[in-house]
Amino acid sequence: MEILPEFELHQPDSVATAVKLGAQTGAKYLAGGTDLMPNLRHGLGDPISLIDVSGIADMQAIENTAMGLRIGASVTLQQLVTNPLVLANYSLLIEAANTIAGTTHRHHATVGGNLCLDTRCQYYNQSEWWRKSNSYCLKYKGDSCHVAPNGNVCRAAFSGDLAPAMLVHGAQVEIWSAKGGQRIIDLDDMYQDDGANSLLLKPGELLVAVLVKPLPTFNTGYRKVRVRGGLDFPLAGVAVAVQGRGNKLEQVMIALTGTDSRPILLKGCDDLCGKPLDDAALKALERLVRTQTKPMRSTFIPNQYRSKVAVNISRRLLLDLLMR
């Protein structure tokens, strides 16, 4: 007997075939599989068919286009961090990608997979018998959330590291479906704050590529805090792009991950600009982070700690980048 549930496996060589197969009931897309496979091993999901999109040439290219750099969703993280076009203008993407999982994972994990990463929770990422004896949960098979028992929304946390970096770069995503053809939306509009349904993709829709624009006049960086330094999801992660003169902020973009069921592109950062980054400004930044992120009890680490971490790494990174 196999450990994985039974499913059909399709390995299409074009996006058109993939989305046709993906439109069938019970179909699920498979990219690098570094997150999906452990989940299936834990009995999380029971797909009728898996559509392996790792062999589609159109999803493996990185090329300059009129809309910016187009990164195919099946580009592996290892290919991303060694690509000359990315190395030339997108050090933030490289920094964020290098913090994802371990070296071996990065040879197979993909850009699209990390952007569409399933949300995580201490009550969800457990074995079948563990979840069953705990009466399952709102995210899968159950009807109440163990993190917020009175709530009716799943609080599992989005934990992808590329998303905040991409958001800071103003990323757009190219989404294909069998019926609708292609649509291009802001990456920010692909997510919603619902852990059980964090991607605003219709059934069968496939993320084919990401479009990013360079930030040549900005200093950029990514920080994350995790339990196991070598290989772990973020308790909180932050990407910052800043343009300044002396200690004065001119323009700043900040995005966070690991804190909510979606990555958060911080609003109100313009209020920090045009003035020096002093204690008052850092206090204002803390308010922005505290009011717009809400870590819940979805990890073993207390949520108050994650809250504090989100604030502190944002402050430190912003200061470091401005002084650079």
Place this chain on the structure above:
Amino acid sequence: MPTNSKMILRVLVNGIAREDLIPVNMLLVNYLRDVVGVTGTKTGCDGGECGACTILVNGEPLLSCIELAARVAGKQLETIESLAHNGRMSTLQRSFHEQLGTQCGFCTPGMIMASEALLRQQSTPTDQQIKTALEGNLCRCTGYVKIIESVRTAIKLNGDV
């Protein structure tokens, strides 16, 4: 049972061409251990967190416990068994043996295959590069000092040749 739930898998395992009828939901590590019979590759955590199942696919490291055997069709697989020739251990294996980097031995096949992947890319890596290459490999019995010393010794021996 789904209609296309089985397939013929054609792969090169340690230089030997194979053709096996397998279920498509079979994990690569189970294919290697139970079908091919090369049991050097270990399953530790069963979830891609420990690296004990690391093998090389077309020269790149892969965690075989979270990969489908079906997805490596047509590729070249190398497991720990491929390293020794005519009963002679490879430099990396010998270094792990002599520098006591094997410790309890369970993580060793994964450690050596991950190190092998690194040394093929980079013949003289820094300590930091060694640590980064092995960041996904866990030792639960002793620690990492001897393991890193072993890799360093192999680098030195390779340089002396």
